[in-house]
Amino acid sequence: MERVKKIFWLIHLVVWVLFTLLVVLQLGGKGDVHWRSTTAGFIANCLYVFYSHFYLLTRYAGKRKGGGYWLQLAGIVLTGPLLFLLFHHGPFEFDYYAMHLVTSVPIFLVLGLLARVTETLVLNTIRKEQLEKQAVETELNYLKSQINPHFLFNTLNNIHTLVYKQAPAAPEAVMQLASLMRYMIYESNAxxxxxxxxxxxxxxxxxxxxxxxxxxxxxxxxxxxxxxxxxxxxxxxxxxxxxxxxxxxxxxxxxxxxxxxxxxxxxxxxxxxxxxxxxxxxxxxxxxxxxxxxxxxxxxxxxxxxxxxxxxxxxxxxxxxxxxxxxxxxxxxxxxxxxxx
Missing domain, CATH: 3.30.565.10 (Histidine kinase-like ATPase, C-terminal domain)
Structure with missing residues (x-):
């Protein structure tokens, strides 16, 4: 399970690196002297909205989303564009704030939701398979445990008869049983x-x-x-x-x-x-x-x-x-x- 989570984080890292490079190529070629700060503000805005919603959904996973969820979601929506404006040169401009409020914020809210749903679905599927596998292994171990006493009971009865009759074959029978039990106890565990x-x-x-x-x-x-x-x-x-x-x-x-x-x-x-x-x-x-x-x-x-x-x-x-x-x-x-x- 931890390995799967690490794979998801690696996917996050790769996607964000590729997205950052795409934004740099897009904004860096426009000749804007402030393109670096604009890029940093936009990436920060996207990261904040995406992971704030991602962890908010994680916190409320399996719970009814009451007023607490919607109140915090409203806070994410309203504060998301502010990170972009912190990196923006010049006075506060409501147009920039409104533009990000209706474009990048909804997009990355939805992407955060999709990422959380996808990871939850995959992890739950893996957990279910692990539980089913454990149940199967438990039942198989139980069935195999029935074999040893049943077999031993039958064979000991046969050896008892040989010993009772003082048959010369009794020691050989004991060695045969030891060989069989060695296989059943050790080798058959695979x-x-x-x-x-x-x-x-x-x-x-x-x-x-x-x-x-x-x-x-x-x-x-x-x-x-x-x-x-x-x-x-x-x-x-x-x-x-x-x-x-x-x-x-x-x-x-x-x-x-x-x-x-x-x-x-x-x-x-x-x-x-x-x-x-x-x-x-x-x-x-x-x-x-x-x-x-x-x-x-x-x-x-x-x-x-x-x-x-x-x-x-x-x-x-x-x-x-x-x-x-x-x-x-x-x-x-x-x-x-x-x-x-």
Whole structure:
């Protein structure tokens, strides 16, 4: 905000310097021996009227303009031409006073009004955008804070089972969890992370979950396209994968969970397919829990108008497909689009 105000003052300075040069060129070429004092008086008159009204409007900004404003405005109008006459050689001439009273004074009163309105409009627009950005960041931080306890709760339950059974894989599970938490606590604080790093995080998660199964890897992860040049908002995919585990049968065969990541130009498609597990006399909970509503909200905030989230079930297979467009859009364009939405 202070930077914008400094820019406005620089604009003021440049405009007044150019205006002064124009007046000097106009009056200096007429052969008047007193052109310097005439120029100084005219510039002083213009500056006084312009900035007196400018600051008067600043003082009454957001307030009803009562008698105090109009009384002070009348004072500016009546005293404005006097500065010109102070520099004028010779006795007081009412004609000069009246001429400036009906020409330069109204013009610079209006210019002061336009300058004040313009600056107020720009500053208020910037303030509004900053407040909206802060609100979005606050909500995103809140949504991300929901991820850590939810994920930690699920994973600690798995490790507890391994420890209870005195499984040799328990120490490895603890190290896997430490690696995952390091990513979640430190690296995921950035607005975006390399897609390759986010996929490494998913691989670590899959490795940790695989400790629950005796079969060969139950997750079939396939990646197509170039991931090195792409960045993505962190922790978008983990809930989709968690839901696949959560709502699958207790016994999974190798490759039952299919995860596909495909990058084409600036479009990313992430899909998860899992068999639906059903227990007798228990109604299947709608897939999502905390996860899918969280993902939907974050996508709305991070990729407004740039994503689709398709969820459908064929009865035995549940599929979630997330498509994100415009991965390479500049940050300022994404921010402008976010504020628009």
């Amino acid at each position: 607005a975006t992370v390399p897609l390759a790093r986010e996929l490494d995080y998913l691989r670590d998660y899959v490795s940790l979950q695989q400790l629950r199964y005796k079969n060969s890897p139950v997750v079939d992860l396939q990646i197509a396209g170039e991931t090195a040049a792409c960045s993505i908002a962190p922790l978008l995919f983990i809930h989709l994968l968690e839901n696949a585990y959560k709502h699958s049968p207790a016994r999974l065969e190798p490759g039952d969970l299919k995860v596909r990541v495909e990058i084409q130009e600036d479009t990313l498609a992430f899909s998860v397919h899992n068999p639906i597990g059903r227990k007798p006399d228990v109604v299947l909970e709608a897939p999502g829990g905390i996860g899918l509503p969280n993902v939907r909200k974050r996508l709305t905030l991070l990729y407004p108008g740039q994503h689709t989230l398709d969820i459908h079930s064929t009865g035995d297979i549940f599929t979630v497909t997330l498509t994100i467009h415009g991965l390479h859009a500049p940050a300022h364009e994404r921010q402008a689009q976010l504020l628009h939405y």
